[in-house]
Amino acid sequence: MDRQMGCSVAEPVRAARRVRASYEADLGELRAFLPGRVPLDELPPVLEPYLSACAQLPARYPAGNGGVRRWLEREFARDDPGVRNAIPGLSDAERDRLMTALSVLGHTFRWDCVPPAPARFEERHISLPPGLAGPWTALARSCGHPRVGTTWSLHLCNWAMTDRSGGAAYRPEELSADNVRLAHNWLLPPADAHLERFSTSFVLMEAQGAAVLRHLVGAVEALGCHRPDEAVASLEQLHGAMKAMTITFSRNVRRATVDPATWLEMVQPTFPWSAEAEEPGRVEAGPSGSQVGTIQALDAVLGVGGGSSVAQLAKVGRRYMPVPHRRFLQTLDEVGPVVRAVVCRFRCDELTERFNDCIAALASFRSTHQARGAQYLRTGAGTGARASTGLTIGVEDDDPVATFNGAMAARRAETEAASLASVAQSRGPGADLTGCAGMAPAPPGACSRATEQRSWRR
Numbered sequence: 006m007d008r009q010m011g012c013s014v015a016e017p018v019r020a021a022r023r024v025r026a027s028y029e030a031d032l033g034e035l036r037a038f039l040p041g042r043v044p045l046d047e048l049p050p051v052l053e054p055y056l057s058a059c060a061q062l063p064a065r066y067p068a069g070n071g072g073v074r075r076w077l078e079r080e081f082a083r084d085d086p087g088v089r090n091a092i093p094g095l096s097d098a099e100r101d102r103l104m105t106a107l108s109v110l111g112h113t114f115r116w117d118c119v120p121p122a123p124a125r126f127e128e129r130h131i132s133l134p135p136g137l138a139g140p141w142t143a144l145a146r147s148c149g150h151p152r153v154g155t156t157w158s159l160h161l162c163n164w165a166m167t168d169r170s171g172g173a174a175y176r177p178e179e180l181s182a183d184n185v186r187l188a189h190n191w192l193l194p195p196a197d198a199h200l201e202r203f204s205t206s207f208v209l210m211e212a213q214g215a216a217v218l219r220h221l222v223g224a225v226e227a228l229g230c231h232r233p234d235e236a237v238a239s240l241e242q243l244h245g246a247m248k249a250m251t252i253t254f255s256r257n258v259r260r261a262t263v264d265p266a267t268w269l270e271m272v273q274p275t276f277p278w279s280a281e282a283e284e285p286g287r288v289e290a291g292p293s294g295s296q297v298g299t300i301q302a303l304d305a306v307l308g309v310g311g312g313s314s315v316a317q318l319a320k321v322g323r324r325y326m327p328v329p330h331r332r333f334l335q336t337l338d339e340v341g342p343v344v345r346a347v348v349c350r351f352r353c354d355e356l357t358e359r360f361n362d363c364i365a366a367l368a369s370f371r372s373t374h375q376a377r378g379a380q381y382l383r384t385g386a387g388t389g390a391r392a393s394t395g396l397t398i399g400v401e402d403d404d405p406v407a408t409f410n411g412a413m414a415a416r417r418a419e420t421e422a423a424s425l426a427s428v429a430q431s432r433g434p435g436a437d438l439t440g441c442a443g444m445a446p447a448p449p450g451a452c453s454r455a456t457e458q459r460s461w462r463r
């Protein structure tokens with residue numbers, strides 16, 4: 006085999022083709038970690054009771070309004086065969102809609118009211134009413150994940166647009182804080198607006214993620230086809246899109262939009278599951294940032310290591326993502342090392358720098374998220390409010406901010422460590438050619454911007 010620096014000459018071309026094919030097949034026509042159409046407003050009549058129960062939640066769920074357990078036990082006392090029979094014939098959009106409604110009802114049942122009673126935090130087994138447990142279990146099995154709310158069902162499919170109806174076409178770049186609303190809100194004013202802004206911030210982040218993915222795939226293709234100048238341009242665009250995504254995150258989750266005390270007391274508690282779902286002894290977490298696809302895609306292509314606890318959570322998080330999204334990420338995992346090898350191969354400082362800029366932008370997202378997350382968790386200190394993500398932070402944590410900061414700092418350090426050495430550094434005495442060891446250079450003239458490369462060849 007013609008091997009030059011860690012991968013055969015044909016391997017990058019094959020990798021680029023595989024990424025393009027999976028991007029087009031597995032991320033739908035929008036090429037994003039978002040539903041292909043505006044989530045539906047309606048379901049077939051036999052399933053409508055789930056939507057109308059969701060609509061009643063704000064009147065019942067906030068503490069002092071009676072809680073939802075007894076009411077949902079009455080409403081869904083029977084595992085209706087009509088409902089079960091309807092599930093196999095649903096379209097993908099209808100399944101997503103039903104899954105969101107069942108997850109909203111399941112999670113609000115699990116906590117009964119917000120703020121939850123202390124006893125709820127101790128519960129590890131939840132006896133759902135048969136009319137919720139039956140269809141939710143069947144649907145979760147058909148989606149290939151445990152019966153628990155996910156980032157996909159509770160955030161990324163739980164929205165509507167103000168200017169068009171469910172099922173309508175949209176473009177990710179059309180979504181904004183002005184036209185995206187939460188489809189099912191379970192809180193009353195004024196807390197409902199804080200839940201809406203927190204949850205839709207995941208949607209807006211993945212909407213920005215569409216541009217990130219486009220340039221990421223563009224860069225992989227340019228590298229795979231040995232077009233370094235084009236790769237430099239794609240990496241520059243990728244860097245710009247990543248910065249825009251971080252700005253979106255930081256604009257949508259800040260004191261002025263999501264009040265930290267309201268978030269901690271009223272918004273956050275419903276999201277963790279923190280109990281068994283189906284498998285006895287296995288406590289399921291619920292939705293989490295570790296199920297955000299665009300960040301996982303960047304980690305895979307940029308070659309960020311997987312040793313930290315947050316990296317391990319991301320691996321577990323895949324289990325809760327839609328199967329086609331998992332396939333796309335798996336493809337990126339496989340081609341990531343080839344991409345790095347190709348960047349090394351060109352020995353072109355500009356290309357290496359642009360690649361490293363993207364790694365720095367990912368580390369910068371992580372710094373911003375860490376600072377923001379700590380601000381929200383810190384609000385709980387001394388108030389008795391209990392925060393748990395069910396993953397990094399448990400209710401028994403004495404110092405959730407320290408736990409969070411430690412885990413996030415380790416992930417950021419792991420991200421920064423993925424940077425490649427420049428050509429000059431890699432030639433220095435005792436240089437550690439991070440990620441490039443033993444790789445032969447690309448053919449002369451391969452990178453027109455490579456001053457370093459030209460002088461090195463003399």
Ligand code: HEM
Binds near residue numbers: 203210254371
């Ligand atoms: C309100 C403030 C927030 C807090 C306190 C917070 C907290 C956390 C925690 C504790 C984790 C570790 C995983 C877990 O235990 O679930 C995490 C991970 C993550 N969160 Fe957040 N989060 C917040 C808001 C957000 C938002 C709005 C987004 C995206 C729109 C987001 C994106 C992520 C991502 C991508 C990860 C994976 C970690 C990484 O790859 O570095 N977070 N977050």
